[in-house]
Amino acid sequence: MRNIGFVLLAVAVVLAGLTVWGLRQIASARPQPEQRLNQTTVVVATRPLGFGDVLSPEVLRVQAWPSAAQPQGSFKTIAEVTAQRRVALGPIAVNEPLLASRVSGPGGRATLSGVIRTGMRATTIRVNDVFGVAGFVLPGDFVDVLITRGDGAGVTEPSDRRTDVLLRSIRVLAVDQLANENKNDPVVAKAATIEVTPEQAQKLALAADVGVLSLALRGTADPLAGEDELAPATVRVADLALGKTAAAAPARPRVRRAPAAPSGPTIKIIRGADIELVRLPQVG
DSSP states (O other), X not given: XXXXXXXXXXXXXXXXXXXXXXXXXXXXXXXXXXXXXXXXXXXXXXXXXXXXOBOOGGGEEEEEEEGGGOOTTBOSSHHHHHSSOOBBSSOBOTTOBOBGGGBOOTTOOOXXXXXXXXTOEEEEEEOOTTTTGGGTOOTTOEEEXXXXXXXXXXXXXXXXXXXXXXXXXXXXXXXXXXXOTTOOSOOOOSEEEEEEOHHHHHHHHHHHHHSEEEEEEOOTTOOXXXXXXXXXXXXXXGGGOSOOOOOOOOOOXXXXXXXXXXXXXXXXXXXXXXXXXXXXXXXX
């Protein structure tokens, strides 16, 4: 009986030790006060926002965020955002932190100048339902700009026209008066505003005067032209033929061969221009 008592006592001591160890592990896993002090807050969106949407308290909330990973240009309180009227300058997803570069300044409004990147320019080209890719070119897409013009100076024949790729991987800022990148429905527009460099803007102004501009929509898999992407070659009217038929060889004159001369005694019979050799029967 005494042995059983010692065993029970030893088991109790071991269990008590395990309990104390487990409680210490749980306590160490809880965030310490100094760890909580290393957190900050950022303002995020509670619903998807698009270009021109007003940033009101109803569409914003405060989210805890690690201080070491705080996004540059973020806001800590909703009052910082809503103290004066601000609007979104681009699409903002749910729970995405608001950044100063993605919203207008205090009292600002939704203007296209707010989304143009540093050193770039916005220029507008005229399109129609065909040259605008049937309305499927929308803000945020990337396109190639094509120019169709005459191949020489002055008045040219239709057969002298050519098409070249003028600019590649150009971002579309707006279509007509629409600049919301969250728009998914096709829009048949008369103008497209694109983002280009100052030099490209000069080329577009000249190209619109000497030829017809059209757009070619790039896929989402390769919106940007890579260094290894070859520039498309010039296409002329002569290149539109599906295949070229080789010139027929001149027909050779048919040569009429004279029949082989029969063996044995023969007689020559002349009828106009025809000459015939007839073999005479042999007399036995």
